[in-house]
Amino acid sequence: MSRIVVTGGAGRLGRSVVRGLAEHGHEVVSIDRGRVPGLEVEQVEQVEHDLADAPATAALLQSIRPQRIVHLAAIAVPFSAPDATMMAVNTGLAFSVLEAALACGAESMLVASSPTVIGYGAPGGWSPTSLPIDERHPTAPWNGYALSKLALEQLVAMAARAHGDRLRIGAFRPCYVIAPEEWAGAPTQQGHTVLERLASPALSAVALFNYLDARDAADFVHEWGERASQVPNGEVLFVGAEDSLVREPVPEALARLVPGAAARALRLGPTDPVFSSARARELLGWRPRRSWRSELGEAGHPVAAAAPAAPAPGRAPEPALASTADRETHRP
Ligand SMILES: NC(=O)c1ccc[n+]([C@@H]2O[C@H](COP(=O)([O-])OP(=O)(O)OC[C@H]3O[C@@H](n4cnc5c(N)ncnc54)[C@H](O)[C@@H]3O)[C@@H](O)[C@H]2O)c1
Known part of the structure; x- marks a missing residue:
């Protein structure tokens, strides 16, 4: 059992991470600008605090x-x-x-990065250099969010070099997080339900159909903390589901909606994820336990779901994501 601070513990991913770590037996302190209902469980404390105030943050962690x-x-x-x-x-x-x-002598620190560092959806076009995409794939951020995440990965690498004698540090790239209530129909981060995303594959195509159950993310965070000494210091890991958030065969969906990936997509199996979490499995023994197929059951079946209307005769089929407007309304 460890004492663990989770920053952003009131957020979409944070709530599940806080709860999951507590279920693994840890004592958890969430530090966030806000508190959320549902985390008033034993072993969890919620502290309201603005982390932008560096001296106050140092004092808080010291306490x-x-x-x-x-x-x-x-x-x-x-x-x-x-x-x-x-x-x-x-x-x-x-x-x-x-x-x-x-300053407070913490043993380890795990930082959330993002798959967006890879650069998919760039206005000038984007093609993967290999599929599935793993940690060896080049990064090419094209917006401030992705650039900030790449900077965080570099900050992690810097800290490993400078302070590796006293701090284990790493970064993970969680795929599009789906929280438990979102499987039950609540809107996901971009405002669509999971069923709407399945019914309109273009919504997920911009992020190459990546996703991750928030509870599986919590298990990853727990495993990383338990085995941080087995992970090369400063390492970055992809963390995603073992399939893709799309009903049609993945190579076909990529060929139709992400033309830049079409040629390499043939290497993928029909339900494969585009992002590989093999390195996390190899280093930590972590595997996601949930998928949209396991969580939605019958509801995920095309007949039971609100299936997309067939295009009217003469109407163009769903287009590949081409406009900047499309990209900007959907989370990469
Ligand atoms: N949700 C995803 O699909 C996804 C995918 C990849 C990476 N990530 C990363 O995972 C992390 C969590 O994402 P999320 O979806 O839970 O986001 P979120 O917005 O739901 O949660 C972020 C939390 O951070 C808190 N916060 C922000 N600024 C703060 C400050 N100055 N002081 C204290 N608290 C502050 C917010 O109040 C919020 O509760 C983020 O770093 C995000 O970039 C998320």
């Missing part, structure tokens, strides 16, 4: 004295703030927490 820190707090939605703000806020929060972690 909590956590062994582990999970840093999730950020502006988490691409295009929800100007690029410069996104960059300044997300890197500023990470520095504030890193410095506080070092």
